[in-house]
């Protein structure tokens with residue numbers, strides 16, 4: 001059963017990654033206070049999205065100013081039914097950007113002085129396994145990190161990851177770090193009582209406690225210019241769809257690995273999800289390692305370890321993700337997972353239900 005729980009958790013995470021959108025609330029520390037100038041930014045729909053310009057010939061990325069999408073995650077267990085195992089909430093907000101020491105006057109109405117925060121929070125439980133994972137990316141008007149991607153998993157397992165992308169001394173760079181269980185230190189809080197009373201207390205040799213985990217050293221590497229993280233990739237896909245384009249290609253950075261991604265519009269249809277009936281278009285994803293990095297172990301699994309058996313359906317005018325479904329290997333069997341839109345707020349005006 002433990003294995004099954006882990007799989008359910010992995011599913012939620014994978015789905016949250018693939019379906020990007022939004023969290024239920026911003027942590028108070030997530031963004032600089034916007035209060036002094038809040039009125040300038042109070043008209044989100046009129047100002048349009050914040051735009052990440054990736055350069056000539058490259059697909060730009062739109063970040064909604066104040067949007068929240070909620071999804072239900074369920075697993076098809078055949079005759080046992082289709083239990084809802086979790087929820088994914090995705091949000092995108094735009095706020096003024098201030099560097100440390102900036103005064104109020106240094107904010108201006110220029111878009112270059114704004115930042116976007118897109119965050120996806122997946123929460124769920126299956127039997128004894130619980131998961132609360134937040135994946136977020138901040139797009140900032142600075143060279144480095146221009147994109148800062150973070151993943152924080154809480155629950156049965158605890159781990160953190162951080163990826164910074166941007167120009168460092170003029171060189172496109174990715175800096176990645178993750179945490180792990182502390183090996184040996186003097187912190188008494190990391191020590192555990194012995195099994196036998198005549199032994200000394202000793203440093204814990206591995207548990208799932210968040211408090212025992214420390215950051216490992218960051219790994220830095222040069223990357224192709226204009227590479228994006230997983231969350232930004234989702235917003236890029238949405239932008240492609242909302243602009244009516246047929247396809248786009250770009251480089252994705254996942255942890256410290258690169259993937260060439262090609263996405264294109266597939267077939268159109270109409271679907272019923274928890275939020276209602278919607279017109280949809282399938283997003284066809286093709287991923288491969290860059291020519292310079294062949295023979296990697298994970299290449300046999302593919303990005304997300306999903307063997308490519310995943311379908312992403314977006315609303316054809318707005319690019320809002322409506323349904324993501326996939327088949328996930330779970331030991332000897334495969335599970336059908338479904339992530340469907342449950343509610344939406346702050347979406348583009350073009351995002352409308354089909355009236356039945």
Ligand SMILES: [Zn+2]
Nearest residue numbers: 182184185190
């Ligand atoms: Zn320690």
Ligand SMILES: [Zn+2]
Nearest residue numbers: 204206207212
């Ligand atoms: Zn420990």
